[in-house]
Amino acid sequence: MPARVHPDVPGEARLAKKVGARIRALRKKKKLTMAELGTDRRGQVYFEKQYVWKMETGRVTPSLAALSHIAKRLGVRLAALLRDL
Numbered sequence: 001m002p003a004r005v006h007p008d009v010p011g012e013a014r015l016a017k018k019v020g021a022r023i024r025a026l027r028k029k030k031k032l033t034m035a036e037l038g039t040d041r042r043g044q045v046y047f048e049k050q051y052v053w054k055m056e057t058g059r060v061t062p063s064l065a066a067l068s069h070i071a072k073r074l075g076v077r078l079a080a081l082l083r084d085l
Helices: 012-029 049-056 064-074 078-082
Strands: none
Touching: 012 049, 012 064, 012 078, 064 078
């Protein structure tokens, strides 16, 4: 079950939105749909389109494993995905 953004953690909502915006920008640059981003190159589904949308809009806080998959799918290192947020 995805972790929702916790309102009592200072700055979490803002950070989730920044991460989501970066994911969306990189996804669009790579010309991937939300559904394509949630799958691997063989077509194995890891994240449904709805979950990707929730990540991109900051409604959920993705796990490190989810961010790692997203970074690989976008062709960037995890550190680059999170740099300067």
